[in-house]
Amino acid sequence: MMVNFSEYDIKTREMNQGNGGEAMKIKVESEKIIKAVKKLDGIEIVLENAEDAKEAFNMILRKADLFQGDEFANPKDVKVTPVQEYKTSAVNYQMSFLMAFVFDNDVPIEKKINFIKNLQQFLGKA
Numbered sequence: 001m002m003v004n005f006s007e008y009d010i011k012t013r014e015m016n017q018g019n020g021g022e023a024m025k026i027k028v029e030s031e032k033i034i035k036a037v038k039k040l041d042g043i044e045i046v047l048e049n050a051e052d053a054k055e056a057f058n059m060i061l062r063k064a065d066l067f068q069g070d071e072f073a074n075p076k077d078v079k080v081t082p083v084q085e086y087k088t089s090a091v092n093y094q095m096s097f098l099m100a101f102v103f104d105n106d107v108p109i110e111k112k113i114n115f116i117k118n119l120q121q122f123l124g125k126a
Contacts, residue, residue, distance in 0.1 A: 023100040024112050027083065030095040032123040036060050050080040053097040060122075067118060073111035075101035 030047045033056050037045050040063045047053050057078050061067065067074055079100040086093045103112055 023079070023102045024116055025098055025100045026116060026120070027096050027098050028123060030097065033057065033060070033097070036123055047095065047097075050082050050097065053082070053099070054078055054080040057099060067115060071111065072115045072118065073103050073107040074115065075103055077102040 030053070033047060033053060034045055037043065037056050037059055040060060045052070045056055047056060057080070061074070061078075079102065081098040081100075083096045083098055084093045085096055101112075101115070
């Protein structure tokens with residue numbers, strides 16, 4: 001399933017993970033993550049690898065009030081894969097991260113979509 005929710009080409013799909021949970025994947029530019037952390041915590045971070053991005057997303061998720069309430073499903077885990085995109089040349093690339101949000105099997109798709117939509121709206125405003 002491919003869903004396009006926003007202007008920065010975030011791709012979402014549902015798939016089974018080996019740990020028994022359901023995951024939704026989105027691609028997020030590193031600059032969006034950096035701006036969101038700065039907005040929430042007032043610090044400018046550097047994202048060098050997947051571990052940095054996962055830590056930054058955990059900072060965002062623990063602090064943001066956007067993901068509270070019965071209409072949202074909070075992920076039980078976040079898996080991160082770095083992606084380098086070469087827009088114009090091999091020298092000029094943009095770092096993005098593929099974020100896989102793992103949910104319990106019994107979480108309705110509407111709650112997962114609400115979580116992803118709110119996250120994308122938050123990142124767009126950061």
